[in-house]
Amino acid sequence: MKEKYIVITLGLLPFIMVLGNSMLIPILPTIQQALQLTNFEIGLVLSSFSVSAAVLIPLVGVLSDQYGRKGLIITSMILFIGGSMAAIISGFLPNERSSFYLLLMGRIVQGVGAAGTTPLAMALAGDLFQQEKRSKVLGILEVYNGIGKVIAPIIGATAALFAWYSAFYVYPLVAALILYGILRYVGKSETARNTVSIRDYIHKLKVVLQREKAWLSPLFFTGGLGLFLLFGTLYYLSFLIEETYHIDGFFKGTAFAFPLGAMTIASYWTGREIKNNRQFMTKLLLIGLLLVSISFALLIFKHDLSSLMFLTTIAFGGLGFVLPCANMMSTSVVKDEERGFVVSLYGTVRFIGVALGPIVFGEWMVEVTQMFVYCFLLILFASIWLFTKMDMMKVIKMGMSKL
Incomplete structure (x- = not known):
């Protein structure tokens, strides 16, 4: 019974991380109108969360090794609650x-707290569970992540029917559940510690990047670009649905469930099926990039609401093939003891993509056709970089040999 509640608590950590941005996307026009903000300023409301999390994520692992996962998660949730209360009071x-x-x-402040969510959930799962059970728990964390992506916009859009700041009440409630679960069910002695210093951590990270940059650079760029396109497009879609088609509330939230649902289902299936199959990963990566490229190419010529909903669903379904493969490849080209460094940095790059998406798309969406041209060119560049500037099969084979 205790294990069951521990797993639920760990699952809520990636869940609240997803809520951090996804719940606000459908209500950004409402916030902008209420506070009389520019496109750049409303983009900052979304991106400030991701930037602060991105800066701290690389340090979370080493800090939790030194001071314990439990204490850092508690501190993170207190910060998350504090930031949420500030957002509520602002209303x-x-x-x-x-x-x-x-x-x-x-x-x-919310973003600072969020840095200690998903990475620490995965680390704590590694501390508390072994072998097959650990793999099962990590899979459950992905399920919570996927559920969060799909229902977060619905929760946010529905909450905003009361007031623009109503959605922020959800964050402290979820954080309080996490605090209760950690304090009640996770013992202090059950979390790992070691004595790796921050200076040693940074030095080792530099060594890994210098040695593997030829392989990691295009993979990191592709992962970050994928989330840049995802959150940028959702940002644009939010304004299009409300300002052009005057759809609001619950129904607006459900509109986001289609592209996010496609991505979640594809990601879950890909994560289960790729295992260590090198050829299969390469094939899925190619298929996913083709789907994304073709979808954004078509959006250049036709971007009414029905076309946008259909093509973004296809594009982000393709992204669901790309991201798990990029994740696996990024962690497979380094030694076991170096994997934590690479995962932390990769997480930072992904968050930078999330942060830049709304800000950049806020400027781009003044000219929609040109915006989709830029998107297509970026994904085309990433595809060419991956498949012509590096031998993917060689990279994966090199990585697998180090496992």
Whole structure:
């Protein structure tokens, strides 16, 4: 029974991480109108969370090794709750600029707390479970992540029917459940520690990057680009649905379930099936990049709402093939003892993609056709870099031999 509650608690960590941005995407136009923000400023509301998390994620692993996973998760949730309360209070201030600055500060603090969610959930699962059970628990974490992606926009859009800041009440509730589960069911002695210093950590990370940059650079770029396109497109879709088609509330939230649901299903299936099959990973990566490229190429010429919904669903279904393969390849080209460094840095790159998406698309969407041209050119560049500038099969084979 104790294990069951531990798994639920660990699953809520990636769940709240996903809520951090995905729940706000459908209500960004509402926040913008309420606080009289520019496109750049409303992009910052979404991206400030990701930037602060991205900066700290590489340090989370080594800090948790030194001070314990449990204590760091507790600290992270307290920060998350504090940032959420600041965001809630911002909705009651009489001055719009003051509300914006307090909201931005709250989002930054939320992001600092979010840095200790998914990475620590995976690390703690490794501490508490062994062999097949560990693999099963890690799979469950992905399920929570996927569920969060699909239902977060629905929760956010529905909550915003009461007030633009209503969605922020959800965060402290979930964080409180995590705190209760960690304090009640995870013992202090059950979390690993070692004495790796931050200086040694940074030095080892530099060594790995210098040695493997030829292989990791295109893989990191592709992973970051995928999330840049995902969150940028969802940002644009949010404004299009509300301002052009006047769809709001629950039904607006469900619109996001189609592309995010396709990505979640494809990611889950890919993660289960690829295992260590090198040829299969390469094939899925090619198929996924083709789907993304073709979809964005077609959006250049036809981007009404029905076309956008259909083609983004296809594109992000393809992204569901790409990201798990890129994840596996990135971690397979390094030695076992170096994998943690690479995973942390890769997480940072992915978060940078999430952070830049809304800001850049906020500027691009003034000219929609040109925006999709840029998207197509970026994904084309990533595809060429992967398949002509490096021998993918050789990279994977080299990596697998080190396992």
